[in-house]
């Protein structure tokens with residue numbers, strides 16, 4: 001590995017960790033929505049679902065990653 005490759009590898013690791021964290025948050029919010037709905041609190045359930053959707057939404061349709069993936 002060259003010195004020039006290290007920032008790319010670290011960036012990809014950070015992106016993968018962030019994606020995993022956001023995905024887990026999405027799952028947790030969906031679970032909380034299920035619990036709220038089962039408890040009869042539809043408004044809270046919908047709030048959790050809306051929050052869950054935000055965890056996995058893209059900032060814009062034109063977002064791209066210009067950093068090449070390491071070999």
Ligand SMILES: [Fe+2]
Pocket residue numbers: 022025055
């Ligand atoms: Fe988040």
